Amino acid sequence: EVQLVQSGAEVKKPGESLRISCKGSGYSFTSYWISWVRQMPGKGLEWMGRIDPSDSYTNYSPSFQGHVTISADKSISTAYLQWSSLKASDTAMYYCARLWGDGDPDAFDIWGQGTMVTVSS
C-alpha cells in the first residue's frame, strides 16, 4: 500500500525547536516530490514548500521562506519539516503530501494523516 505516515502530535513552548517527519512506503520515495501543507485551526490549506527527495532540492512559498526548513533522508524514505524557534502562530495541523504527475505536476495524490503542532507557554 502506498502511504505517507507522519510523526505524532507535539506540544511545545514558544522559542523551542521542532522537527516533524513524514515516512513514505509502498513506492519509490525518490521518484516523487513531497510537499508540506499547513492548516491552522478552522482555516484552509496553505502550501508551504516542496522537496525532491532524490537530491533534496527545495522550493518554498514566499510566506514560509526563512521560517521553516524542509529536508529529506532518502536512505530511510523520510521527509522533514523543521522550526528553529516556534511561535504561538505556528499552532496548526501539518500535512505532507506526494506530488504526482506524468511529467507535469498533476495533484497531491497521497496525503499523510497530519501532525498537530501546538505551541503554548
Add this chain to the structure above:
Amino acid sequence: IQLTQSPSSLSASVGDRVTITCRASQGISSYLAWYQQKPGKAPKLLIYAASTLQSGVPSRFSGSGSGTDFTLTISSLQPEDFATYYCQQLNSYSYTFGQGTKLEIK
C-alpha cells in the same frame, strides 16, 4: 497566482446538483485539482488536470474549465459528500489553494 472559490459556503439537500467555482488570477491552463476534506481528516484528491476523475472517486463528481475559470459539479448529492472542497493550482510551483467551500446539509 491567487485562487478564489465561490461560494464560501453552501447549503444543499441530498439529491441536489451543486456547482462550486474556482477562478484563478491568471491563466493556469488545466493545472487544477479539486480535493474533499472532512473534519479531522486529510484532504482527498477528487479531480486532477481540471477534469480527470481520480481512480475510485464516484462518477457523480465532475470537473471542467481551463485558463482562469473552473467548476466542480456534484450531480446528485449523497450524505457522505457534505464536506469542505478546495481547488489547487499546479501551474507554477507555488501550489496555492483556494480558500475552500463548505458544503452543508440544508
